[in-house]
Amino acid sequence: xxxxxDGVGLLRAMLRIRRLEERCIELYSAxxxxxxxxxxxxxxAVAVGVxxxxxxxxxxxGTYREHGHALARGIPARAILAExxxxxxxxxxxxxxxxxxxxxxxxxxxxxxxxxxxxxxxVGLALAARMRGERRxxxxxxxxxxxxxxxxxxALNLAALWRLPVLFVCENNQYAMGTALERSExxxxxxxxxxxxxxxxxxxxxxxxxxxxAAAAEQAAMVRGGGGPCFLEARTYRFRAHSMYDPDLYxxxxxxxxxxxxxxxxxxxxxxREEGALDDAGLAAMEADVAAEMDDAVAFAxxxxxxxxxxxxxxxxxxxxxx
Amino acid sequence: xxxxxxxxxxxxxxxxxxxxxxxxxxxxxxxxxxxVGRYGGSFGVSRGLLxxxxxxxxxxxxxxxxxxxxxxxxxxxxxxLPIVEVMTVNFSLLALDQIVNTAASLSHMSGxxxxxPLVVRMTTGxxxxxxAQHSHSLEGWYAHxxxxxxxxxxxxxxxxxxxxxxxxxxxxVVIFEHGSLYAMEGPPPGPGPVDLDHAAVRRAGTDVSxxxxxxxxxxxxxxxxxxxxxxxxxxxxxxxxxxxxxxxAIAATVGRTHRAVVVDEGWRSVGLSAEVSAxxxxxxxxxxxxxxxxxxxxxxxxxxxxxxxxxxxxQPRRVVAAVHAMGLGG
Numbered sequence: 283x284x285x286x287x288d289g290v291g292l293l294r295a296m297l298r299i300r301r302l303e304e305r306c307i308e309l310y311s312a313x314x315x316x317x318x319x320x321x322x323x324x325x326x327a328v329a330v331g332v333x334x335x336x337x338x339x340x341x342x343x344g345t346y347r348e349h350g351h352a353l354a355r356g357i358p359a360r361a362i363l364a365e366x367x368x369x370x371x372x373x374x375x376x377x378x379x380x381x382x383x384x385x386x387x388x389x390x391x392x393x394x395x396x397x398x399x400x401x402x403x404x405v406g407l408a409l410a411a412r413m414r415g416e417r418r419x420x421x422x423x424x425x426x427x428x429x430x431x432x433x434x435x436x437a438l439n440l441a442a443l444w445r446l447p448v449l450f451v452c453e454n455n456q457y458a459m460g461t462a463l464e465r466s467e468x469x470x471x472x473x474x475x476x477x478x479x480x481x482x483x484x485x486x487x488x489x490x491x492x493x494x495x496a497a498a499a500e501q502a503a504m505v506r507g508g509g510g511p512c513f514l515e516a517r518t519y520r521f522r523a524h525s526m527y528d529p530d531l532y533x534x535x536x537x538x539x540x541x542x543x544x545x546x547x548x549x550x551x552x553x554x555r556e557e558g559a560l561d562d563a564g565l566a567a568m569e570a571d572v573a574a575e576m577d578d579a580v581a582f583a584x585x586x587x588x589x590x591x592x593x594x595x596x597x598x599x600x601x602x603x604x605x
Numbered sequence: 606x607x608x609x610x611x612x613x614x615x616x617x618x619x620x621x622x623x624x625x626x627x628x629x630x631x632x633x634x635x636x637x638x639x640x641v642g643r644y645g646g647s648f649g650v651s652r653g654l655l656x657x658x659x660x661x662x663x664x665x666x667x668x669x670x671x672x673x674x675x676x677x678x679x680x681x682x683x684x685x686l687p688i689v690e691v692m693t694v695n696f697s698l699l700a701l702d703q704i705v706n707t708a709a710s711l712s713h714m715s716g717x718x719x720x721x722p723l724v725v726r727m728t729t730g731x732x733x734x735x736x737a738q739h740s741h742s743l744e745g746w747y748a749h750x751x752x753x754x755x756x757x758x759x760x761x762x763x764x765x766x767x768x769x770x771x772x773x774x775x776x777x778v779v780i781f782e783h784g785s786l787y788a789m790e791g792p793p794p795g796p797g798p799v800d801l802d803h804a805a806v807r808r809a810g811t812d813v814s815x816x817x818x819x820x821x822x823x824x825x826x827x828x829x830x831x832x833x834x835x836x837x838x839x840x841x842x843x844x845x846x847x848x849x850x851x852x853x854a855i856a857a858t859v860g861r862t863h864r865a866v867v868v869d870e871g872w873r874s875v876g877l878s879a880e881v882s883a884x885x886x887x888x889x890x891x892x893x894x895x896x897x898x899x900x901x902x903x904x905x906x907x908x909x910x911x912x913x914x915x916x917x918x919x920q921p922r923r924v925v926a927a928v929h930a931m932g933l934g935g
Contacts, residue, residue, distance in 0.1 A: 341683070373716070374716040374718070375716025377713055377714055378715065378716065382715070384716065391679075391719065394707075396706050399675070399706060401672075401675070402671060402673075402674065402679065403675050403676075403678055403679040403682070403703075405679060406677060406678055406681070407683045408683075409679065410683025413685055433672060436667070436671055436672030437672050439672070597716055598752050599752065600712060600776050601717060
């Protein structure tokens with residue numbers, strides 16, 4: 283297991299996601315990133331907190347809003363940005379883009395743009411771990427919108443029935459695209475829904491990274507101990523629109539202001555200042571480090587090469603001989 | 606599985622033997638699906654395997670096609686070799702998202718980092734008065750999708766050996782077992798393996814090619830028998846592999862006979878028969894002495910009443926009539 287989270291490290295991990303995505307927005311506005319781009323700004327505490335509870339042997343299944351999951355899991359910013367620029371140096375060889383970041387080395391299984399589609403996949407990864415006698419945990423991120431999909435219910439039932447080691451992490455940012463939870467669910471208590479499958483479930487303040495880390499550590503230990511799946515609801519909020527195409531007409535300025543006042547980076551910075559663990563100089567140094575990392579990543583992505591069109595049909599089928 | 610004439614076996618038994626072999630031969634292989642365990646498989650293919658291999662490897666699932674298909678995909682990613690059984694192709698539509706959006710896409714989408722060595726077995730086809738929601742032939746839908754291999758065993762040998770080849774394939778393979786063939790009796794299969802790339806000529810002929818797959822191969826063979834009595838020599842080509850289609854074999858048979866009738870239990874519109882016909886046009890157009898003909902299922906959801914179901918499905922007499930319409934025999 284990982285050591286107790288280091289508060290400064292948690293802030294730094296969140297800051298890297300925030301600054302990476304701010305660069306993404308710039309690159310998108312400049313036309314260098316195309317397609318759909320869903321940023322995670324405001325939700326960084328969830329990925330960072332949960333990732334603390336995982337080991338390199340564990341599996342991670344992300345969503346289409348997965349830049350934060352990917353970076354927190356350890357995929358280099360260079361490979362992430364190169365992917366978004368469609369370069370062959372990208373973590374999915376330019377085949378996936380923003381919504382389909384993959385990395386075998388860090389056991390990062392997407393990057394899944396089908397809402398709810400990753401849940402059964404996570405169940406299967408956990409089943410394989412069980413059958414192979416490996417102690418891996420599979421962490422599966424999904425939004426609260428996925429709870430309206432049948433796959434949420436099918437997957438929780440199956441995971442609980444077979445007591446599989448899955449940590450289900452629901453990032454409840456209150457909106458499925460533009461549809462608020464109370465306009466899409468008859469029962470808005472998501473913990474109650476998960477509990478109905480006999481899955482230990484509770485909520486955590488998704489803006490408080492240390493709280494998320496503590497809750498995830500507790501659940502991951504339960505899962506790892508053979509207790510079957512757990513469900514963690516992280517209550518969070520995305521500060522930006524659903525995607526770069528979204529005019530964001532469905533939320534009030536007051537509501538957005540209420541949540542941005544609880545910016546997870548600001549909250550953690552205040553905690554660290556209070557503790558005396560971080561001062562202005564420390565914060566400035568961290569900012570400068572992260573800015574340098576992102577400068578380097580943008581330069582790397584821009585300098586990346588385009589895969590030859592002759593290779594278009596590669597990777598559809600496996601190229602290595604069967605074992 | 607004892608109701609068999611001495612010296613013969615059944616298609617069901619051949620599938621069972623292939624499955625048993627696969628489970629015995631590799632610890633990573635396991636079967637999951639609805640009623641595969643205690644019930645013995647909804648068509649009896651897995652009967653007895655639970656006792657032999659235990660509930661971890663013969664794994665009954667809830668009625669959750671999407672979840673257990675996804676679980677199969679995840680398990681394949683996690684280093685296992687899962688065989689997922691879906692009762693019928695109709696029910697597989699509940700898992701279509703997982704098959705198309707995940708299993709078939711993952712390798713390409715991840716830039717070749719992840720592979721899904723998954724085998725999906727499902728029943729297809731009509732002829733048993735099961736009506737629209739248990740009788741359709743949607744093999745063409747799966748054959749449309751890059752990233753999948755699609756197999757249709759029509760013979761005892763293929764029923765016995767295709768699974769072993771499918772499990773050696775590092776990518777997802779979908780195997781269609783025709784519901785009307787399970788009880789088919791025949792001589793025991795020969796020694797494997799069988800290849801998963803090529804079509805096979807099941808009967809040689811010189812006047813017309815009958816191109817078919819699955820149960821339609823047997824329709825074509827019956828039609829060829831009837832045509833032989835009229836002095837028409839029909840070649841029967843069993844496609845066997847619906848994706849990737851063996852274009853060379855299709856062009857070669859047309860090159861020998863110069864006429865083709867495609868027999869397909871799918872619907873005519875935008876289906877497998879349309880694809881085969883197009884391949885002939887693309888690759889053997891100047892060999893043709895007549896337009897390609899097609900005998901397909903009528904464009905209706907399959908009806909229950911026997912006379913209507915019979916009328917909807919390809920029958921040997923309709924194949925014979927199509928050959929007559931080309932100016933042969935009759």
